Amino acid sequence: MTDSAAPAVAPTLRGRLNRLIGSPRFQALIARTPGLRRISRSEGVAMFDLISGFVQSQSLLALVELRVLHRLVDTPAAPAALAADCGLTERRMAILLQAGAALGLLKRQRDGRFALAQRGAAFLGVPGLEAMVRHHAVLYKDLADPVAFLKGETDPGLAQFWPYVFGAAGAADPEVVATYSNLMADSQALVAADTLAQVDFRGITHLMDVGGGTGAFLAAVGQAHPAIRLSLFDLPVVVEGATARFAAAGLSDRATIHPGSFRDDDLPRGADAISLVRVLFDHSDETVAALLKRVFAALPPGGRVIVSETMSGGAHPDRTTDVYFAFYTAAMRTGRVRSADEIAALLAAAGFENVRARWGYRPFIASFVTARKPGMQAAA
Numbered sequence: 001m002t003d004s005a006a007p008a009v010a011p012t013l014r015g016r017l018n019r020l021i022g023s024p025r026f027q028a029l030i031a032r033t034p035g036l037r038r039i040s041r042s043e044g045v046a047m048f049d050l051i052s053g054f055v056q057s058q059s060l061l062a063l064v065e066l067r068v069l070h071r072l073v074d075t076p077a078a079p080a081a082l083a084a085d086c087g088l089t090e091r092r093m094a095i096l097l098q099a100g101a102a103l104g105l106l107k108r109q110r111d112g113r114f115a116l117a118q119r120g121a122a123f124l125g126v127p128g129l130e131a132m133v134r135h136h137a138v139l140y141k142d143l144a145d146p147v148a149f150l151k152g153e154t155d156p157g158l159a160q161f162w163p164y165v166f167g168a169a170g171a172a173d174p175e176v177v178a179t180y181s182n183l184m185a186d187s188q189a190l191v192a193a194d195t196l197a198q199v200d201f202r203g204i205t206h207l208m209d210v211g212g213g214t215g216a217f218l219a220a221v222g223q224a225h226p227a228i229r230l231s232l233f234d235l236p237v238v239v240e241g242a243t244a245r246f247a248a249a250g251l252s253d254r255a256t257i258h259p260g261s262f263r264d265d266d267l268p269r270g271a272d273a274i275s276l277v278r279v280l281f282d283h284s285d286e287t288v289a290a291l292l293k294r295v296f297a298a299l300p301p302g303g304r305v306i307v308s309e310t311m312s313g314g315a316h317p318d319r320t321t322d323v324y325f326a327f328y329t330a331a332m333r334t335g336r337v338r339s340a341d342e343i344a345a346l347l348a349a350a351g352f353e354n355v356r357a358r359w360g361y362r363p364f365i366a367s368f369v370t371a372r373k374p375g376m377q378a379a380a
């Protein structure tokens with residue numbers, strides 16, 4: 001440990017253990033001891049993974065920007081062949097391809113050529129993943145000085161990328177809106193699949209998706225549950241894209257679009273369930289509390305609210321959500337990744353009961369909290 005001075009207060013048992021684990025003599029002993037050597041090695045690998053993670057992400061960005069995975073879909077290629085197409089020297093191309101293979105996205109063949117590996121093929125198959133990697137350039141800049149970022153001394157660019165979080169006025173530029181709506185809609189397929197698999201939709205006759213973007217989640221619900229009526233509520237400039245989506249999905253007769261802002265307008269009534277998919281984590285506790293009050297008011301007695309988004313692990317910090325999403329939403333300035341317990345408390349404060357949480361089986365896609373408005377369940 002770097003600070004080897006005697007502690008000012010008597011260390012706890014955990015503290016004494018920390019000092020022991022951090023001592024070079026102890027580490028040398030573990031590295032020499034059969035059985036423990038393996039643990040020491042895997043801890044070393046895990047630690048180096050933490051240290052080098054940003055280079056892995058930047059290698060991935062280079063692979064995406066140069067469309068290397070796409071170029072290898074049909075046939076393997078040698079560094080020299082790809083170098084010319086990508087405008088790199090052969091040597092630099094070889095570095096990138098070797099890194100891609102080390103990350104499991106490519107496979108290095110015996111003849112020195114590189115092929116697309118299964119992980120690379122799967123990466124290309126996930127809608128929105130390439131766009132997600134590309135837009136990380138903004139977050140990467142925002143985190144260049146993480147201490148200044150955490151002290152609030154920087155002006156994060158991600159806040160401008162998602163202008164709607166500051167209110168309807170910020171979302172006036174159709175080009176900006178199209179960029180984030182497409183990114184959201186592309187990544188929605190996985191969120192919808194997990195939500196439909198892990199949340200019970202039985203008994204719902206009319207679902208309103210608030211902050212539902214261009215209707216991608218509702219389209220998935222509509223296809224999985226042919227009897228449910230659908231309502232979409234989002235900012236006017238955002239819902240413009242929903243008409244074509246519902247028409248293409250054959251849902252125009254079942255779906256109603258309500259343009260509006262949940263900051264300024266009451267929510268339309270009539271739905272016996274309201275979903276909030278990746279909406280709460282964009283906003284402050286104050287905005288969320290006000291939104292949940294409106295959700296409560298719009299539901300009939302017994303009506304259901306469904307929250308689906310990535311959540312903090314809370315008492316059990318989660319590697320996927322408590323690092324990436326926590327910093328991401330902090331860079332948006334207004335947002336926060338909350339634990340299921342925190343969301344449950346906000347729902348209870350809004351008057352909901354029967355609050356149930358479900359940790360997602362892919363927590364980096366979504367986890368879920370559902371609750372009911374007290375009173376009789378709405379008639380089917």
Ligand SMILES: C[S@@+](CC[C@H](N)C(=O)[O-])C[C@H]1O[C@@H](n2cnc3c(N)ncnc32)[C@H](O)[C@@H]1O
Binds near residue numbers: 235
């Ligand atoms: C992170 S996106 C999620 C979109 C969609 N639910 C999904 O999961 O793909 C948040 C959505 O909330 C909407 N939103 C933000 N502020 C809003 C407001 N004041 N009123 C209505 N919708 C709003 C945005 O336009 C955007 O579509």
